Amino acid sequence: MTASQEYDIGVAGQPWGPAENAQWLARQQIQRSYQQQVLSRLEQVAPGFTRQQYGELDYRQYGAESYPLYAFSNGLAVDKVTVLVTGGVHGYETSGVQGAIRFLQTEAANYSDHFNLILLPCISPWGYETINRWNPQALDPNRNFTADSPVAESAAVVNFLLQLSLPVLAHIDLHETTDSDNSEFRPAKAARDGEVNTNWDIPDGFYLVGDSEKPAADFQQAINLAVSKVTQIAPADADGCLIGEPISQPGVVNYPKKSLGLCGGITDAPYVTTTEVYPDSPHASPEQCIVAQVTAIVAALEFLKSKGY
Template structure:
C-alpha cells in the first residue's frame, strides 16, 4: 500500500454535493468513439449471434449522446447450458470491451453447439468514450448491480437478465487493473466520499477475482493456466495480497460479489470469475491484454466442456 493521494475537487473530509459532482463532470471529455470502436466492430460477428438492444442511455444533458446497449446471443436452447460474458462495466478498462468484441468476432461460433452464449460487450459506453470508471453522475456501476439499482448502466443489465428463461451456469466478467486506478480513480472515490485514500499496489500481470461464496478454485486455476501462455500471472505482494486482498490461490482473490453489488454477483451461476489484466505493464501490449481476455473466456468454456456441460 502507498500513501494518501489528494484530489483537486472538494474539501478533505467532506463528501461531494451536486456542485462538486458538476465540477467533476466538467473535467470529462469524449476521447474515443463507442460507435466506431465497438458497434462497427460488432457488425463482424458470426451470423448465428443475434444482436438485441436491452436498453439505452440518454446522456445528451451531459453533453454526450444516446447510447444503445446491446447483447449478443446464439439463442437460449433448453438442451444447452448458458454462459454469460460481460465487458465494459468500467469503460476505461479497454481490453474488457475489446476482448468481448474479439471473442464474438473470432472463436465464439466454435462453442455455439455446446453453449448458449450471451455476451454484453460494453455495459458502460459513456465511460468507454470518456475513459472513465464512473457514469456522468459520479457513480460506479460495479457497486450497484442490484434489483433496486439507481445506476442506469447496472439497472439495464439487471432488468435484462431477469427476463432470461434459463439459469446461468457461468459468468465471466472482463476487467483491467490500471495505473490510473491509483493516479485518478481511487483518489476521486475517496474525495467523493469524504474519506482518506490509501492506494494499493498495482499487480503486474493477470489475475482473477472469484466469489467468496462459491470460489470454484479448479475453474479459476484452469483459466490462469491458459492465460499464463499469453501474459504473466500477477505475483502476490510482500503481504501475500493482490489489490489489498489475501490470495486464495496463486493469481486469485475472492470477494463477496453479491453483497458488494458487483457485476459478478448478478446471477446464481456456480462458476463466476472476474478477469483483471494490467495494460500498463512494460511486459504486456494492448493486443496481449485482448488476447488474455479471449483466452480466459475460452479456457472457462473448455473447463465446462471437460466437466460434461
C-alpha cells in the same frame, strides 16, 4: 497500501455534494468513439449470433450522446447450458470491451453448438468514450448491480437478465487494473465519499477475482493456466495480497460479489470469475491484454466441457 495525495475537488473529509459532482463532470471529455470502436466492430460477429437492444442511455444532457446498449446471443436452447460474458462495466478498461468483441468475431462459433452464449460487450459506453470508471453522476456501475440500482448502466443489465428463462451456469466478467486506478480513480472515490485514500500496488500481470461464496478454485486455476501462456500471472505483493486482498491461490483473490453489488454477483451461476489484466505493464501490450481476455473465456468454456456440461 500507501496513502496518496488529496484529490483536488472538494474538502478533505467531506463527501461531495451537487457542486462537486458538477465540477468533476465538467472535466470529463469525449476521447474516443463508441460508434467507431465498438458498434462498428460488432457488425461482424459469428454466424448465428443475433443482436438485441436491451436499453439506452440518454446522456445528451451531459453533452454526450444517446447510447444504445446491445446483447448478443446464439439463442436459448433448453438442451444447452448458458454462459454469460460481460465487458465494459468500467468503460475505461479497454481490453474487456475489445476482448468480448474479439471473442464474438473469432471463437464464439466454436462453442455455439455446445453452449447458450450471451455477451454484453460494453455495458458503460459513456465510460468507454470518456475513459472513465464512473457514469456521469459520479457513480460506479460495479457497486450497483442491484434490483433497485440508481445507476442506469447497471439497472439495464439487471432488467435484461431478469428476462432470461434459463439459469446461468457461468459468468465471465472482463476487467482491467490500470495505473489510473491509483492516479485518478481511487483518489477521486475517497474524495467523493469524504474518506482518506490508500493506494494498492497495481498487480503486474493477469489475475482473477472469484466469488468468496462460491470460489470454484479449480475453475479459476484452469483459466490462469491457459492465460499464463499469453501473459504473466500477477505475483502477490510482499504481504501476499493482490489489490489489498489475500490471495486464495496464485493469481486469485475472492470478493463477496453479490453483497458488494458487483457485476459478477448478478446471477446465481456456480462458476463466476472476474478477469483483470494490466495494460500499463512493461511486460504486456494492449494486444496481449485482448488475447488474454479471449483466452480466459475459451479456457472457462473448455473447463465446463471437461466437467461434462
